[in-house]
Amino acid sequence: MNSFSTSFASMDFGRGRVASNRLYFSSVGFDLCDSQGQPLPEFFEIYEALMDGGCGFGFLGNASVDPASQYTDKSLMLVSPSHAEHLRPVFASSETKGFLLAAQLQHYGVAQSTAIDHQAQQFAIKGDVTAVSEEQIENYICQFAQAAVLAQRIGANALQVHAANGYLLSSFLSPRTNRRRDRWGGTPLKRAEILFELLRRLRLQVGQEILIFVRLQIDDGLGEEGIQFHQLGEVSAGLKLAGADALTCATGVAETFSKFLGSPDHTLTVTRNAAHFLKSQSGLPVGFAANMDRLEMADRIIDSGDADFIGFGRALIADPYLVLKERNGMADAVVRCRWDxxxxxxxxxxxxxxxxxxxxxxxxxxxxxxxxxxxxx
Incomplete structure (x- = not known):
């Protein structure tokens, strides 16, 4: 029986935070909240199963930092002490289990598309941040910082800043949706300035003990007009300087998710190459999920050095105990995702x-x- 020894080695992220192994459950928005963005009982049931399912750490997904920014009317929010208190039980449970659970902080983006190129053809790009004001940018940064403090107060000892999938922060990273010529745009480093400033602010607010991951867009599927990982070498190094401890790679935006989901081999190749590159450029631990559902592949990738840790997303919705079952030689008992x-x-x-x-x-x-x-x- 394969022991998957590489995957099940402990993972030391620094700051006194060690995961029991190198496998994680990726952030998934389950939409199991009430109309106020507070979790329902089923929310806790799922996370209990995920924490018991064999992974060494994981991300509590898609906690919106802005009360005006929700993906659906059942999405999770972390915008007030009340919202934080409703989440306290899941972090108390993670502490009891010795499980490293990070709160993912999310902003879904500007409320409406911005019209650009007024003198020529009128068109709009979803998520365009070119015309966002300095006051709005400062407000976004403050919202993330406030949510980080709230998470820390209820026992979260790790955070993940969501800078991917076409949402607010990745909209700043993309040359397609950020055509600014001020301090917040122009070059890859300047487009990342909001993320650098946000991380610096988080460090000031939560101190040096809390672990900070960044979920980073490494390819949005939009070719040269969008984000590609080779643009992010200096950016990844800057993330480390600003206070990030680890990176998780993400692909796709709303228009291109089907492209990545429909081409799993391509997605895995791109993401492996990106992780390898970002590790070399940043010196940070790097991981990714990329729609995998087999420990054998995860173990092989970690052993190769392309990534330091590997995640599972929808495969764990299908079976939260996938990791535990495969590790114990019960692969035939795993309920497999259909990837539809x-x-x-x-x-x-x-x-x-x-x-x-x-x-x-x-x-x-x-x-x-x-x-x-x-x-x-």
Whole structure:
């Protein structure tokens, strides 16, 4: 039986934070909150299973730092002491289990697209930040800092700053959505200045003991007009100087998620190359998920040195105990994700009350919604 010894070596991130192994559960927005962005009982049930499922650490996903920024009306928020207190039990449980649980801090972006190129053709790009004011930028930074303090007060000893997937911070990183010519745009380093400033502010607010990950957009699938990992060498080094402790790589934005999901080999190759490059440029530990669902592949990648840790996302929605089962030689008992992306559709489906799954019996998608999706294929 494969011991997966590389994957199950401990991972020392510094600042006194050590994960029991190098496998993590990636952030997933389960949309299991009430209309105020506070978690429902099912929210805690899922995270309890994930923490018991064999990974060494993980990310509590998509906590919005802005009350005006939610992906759906059931998304998680971390914008007040009340919101923080509702999350305290999950961090108390992680402490009891000796599990490194990071709170992911998220902002979904500017409220509306910005029209550009007024003298020529009128068009708009979703998430464009070119016209965002200095006052708005300062407000965004303050919102992240406030959420970080709230998370720390309820026991979070790690944070993840979400700078990927076309949301606010990655919109600043992208030349497609950031055409500014001030301190916040122009070159890759200047486009990353909001992220540098945010990290510096977080360090001032939460001190030196808390661990900070950055979820970094390494390819948005938009070619030369978008983000590609070779642009991010100096940026990744700057993230370390600003206070980041580790990076997780992410691909795709709304327009291109299907491109990456439909080409798993391509996605894995791009992400491995990016992780290897960013490790060499930044000196930080780097990891990624890339839609994997097999420990054998994770172990091989870590052993190669391309990444320091590997994550699982929707594969753990299908079976939160995937890691534990495979480690114990029970791979045949794993409930495997179908990778049809229906769970992403649930977020915008009017008749869906939450994010469901095609195969997990605990939160199986209602048959009439499943049928609707299948007929649209």
């Amino acid at each position: 992306s229906y769970c992403l559709r649930d977020k915008k489906e009017p008749s869906a009350d939450r994010v469901y799954c095609c195969v997990n019996e605990r939160f199986l998608r209602p048959a009439f919604i499943q049928k609707k999706y299948e007929e649209l294929q």
